[in-house]
Amino acid sequence: MEKTASSSTSSSNPLGLVEFVALMAMLSAVVAFSMDSMLPQITQIGLELSPDRPNLSLLIITSFTMGIGIGTLFVGILADRFGRKAVIVGGLVIYVIGALISWQSQSIVPMLIGRFISGMGAAAPRIVSIAVVRDLYQGREMARIMSIIITVFGIVPALAPAVGALIAFAGGWRTIFLSFLLLALVCYLWLTTRLPETLAPKDRRPINMPSIISGMRQIFSNPMVRLSLVIQALLFGTLFTMLSAGEPIYHRVYGVTDTFPLWFAVSAVVGIMGSVLNARIVMKVAVRNIVMTTLAVQIAISILYLVISHLNVPQEVEFGFFVLWASSIFAQGALTMGNLNSVAMMPMGHLAGLAASVLAAAGTIGGTIIATLIGQLMRDSVTPVNIAIILVASLSLFLARKLPNRVM
Structure with a gap:
């Protein structure tokens, strides 16, 4: 019989193990895809948005990682207070807002602002998904689940540049930001319709x-x-x-x-x-x-x-x-x-x-x-x-x- 995530917790959870791991891996992969899919387009974006200082296009990656760093400071505390799903959803909304700003940018500064905002939002699914695993599994079982998730997550950096290049070939580099919206939508629908909240109200901690x-x-x-x-x-x-x-x-x-x-x-x-x-x-x-x-x-x-x-x-x-x-x-x-x-x-x-x-x-x-x-x-x-x-x-x-x- 397929083991379900609910077998390790008192929370009601209809997800089977395979689906649960796939969902957690997708949430974790938001960060990797958002960085690595952009890599083939860095030079082109620099030529279009910052022709006089093309090296500023390198900040497309580091502005995103800075946002992740800032966001990481807060999402764990907020997830312990307001629950896992609410914080992940809130992070996805912030992530989408940043992607829209970058999509519409006509110069390098709004591009970088959008990337920073997206990074702050992406910290939520990346960090809080680990807390979700911890809510449902412990000890060796948690280590096994995390190992599988990390393995799946590790495949993303190898494939994301090629996917980003194909998307840009089909519709230009701005289309990559629309793919971020699609990714966030899939994560939102999957999370909200299939996974119940894993942190009971009685277990939440005030800030x-x-x-x-x-x-x-x-x-x-x-x-x-x-x-x-x-x-x-x-x-x-x-x-x-x-x-x-x-x-x-x-x-x-x-x-x-x-x-x-x-x-x-x-x-x-x-x-x-x-x-x-x-x-x-x-x-x-x-x-x-x-x-x-x-x-x-x-x-x-x-x-x-x-x-x-x-x-x-x-x-x-x-x-x-x-x-x-x-x-x-x-x-x-x-x-x-x-x-x-x-x-x-x-x-x-x-x-x-x-x-x-x-x-x-x-x-x-x-x-x-x-x-x-x-x-x-x-x-x-x-x-x-x-x-x-x-x-x-x-x-x-x-x-x-x-x-x-x-x-x-």
Whole structure:
């Protein structure tokens, strides 16, 4: 017999396991699709909306991630107070408003404002869907469900650029924003018609600002939390840099346009492989060793690409090393982020919900600021971006020496 989500909770839930996982994966994938489907169009949007300063188009990604970071600070607290579905629906409405602003934009500023608003809204389905899983499942069952959701979610970055390119080919880049409206509508209808509220009124908690402020003080006063957070922000910075600057590099430096979604998919698949590898070794190898080894390999690949790019080698050879370098950054994220987050959460058991929101928000905001600064170094050469990423990864490696030398 198919196990239903209701079998782990007293809440009435008509969804079967497959449908429940599919719905949660779709809610989680709003963020990934909203970023990655835009990647093939970044250069074109820059030429149309900001021809004098084309690098501003890179902010199409980082303005969205900044919105996610800000939104993440609030959605968990609001979901505990007003219920899961209400906050997700409210987030989808904000997401749609932002998409409409970007769709109608005639210059880069309203485009970025719309993206920021969409990011704030998208934080709700991404974060609160995890709380929904937690409401219905516990322990190993929750871990199993989350693993399936993350696997499905991981496929989206590999496919979204190709989907975005097809949509833009059919109706222009503005049509991509209309696809966001369709995605939000599907999520809304599916959520509201099929999934009952998972947080009973008796279990809702009032918003207590003194307790929240006190909890935040405890979070940021812990040295290991601060260390993990700083490293996460640095590595988010390199990942967001590659997301925002990747397409302009492919286009401006290597003349690759039509096949960009394919090459991006290669890097995304490498990231998925990194997640699989991490799942196999994280219970056997100390976190510090995993993080430091990953960073050392990534730095070595970055330096190798830097050297190759300054040698008189055929462009096809240099391009191959660039794809290797870009893929190594995706793998770096897969092999470090979850482990660093686990390190930060270990001493925060009594503040798990607040700590998860605060750490995710702070890491995302910090990474966005770093990526914005690095991205503006982009010209017709990858060298400034490459050197900046080497410096950021080297600083992360230096700091990682103080991570716990034990298996999680």
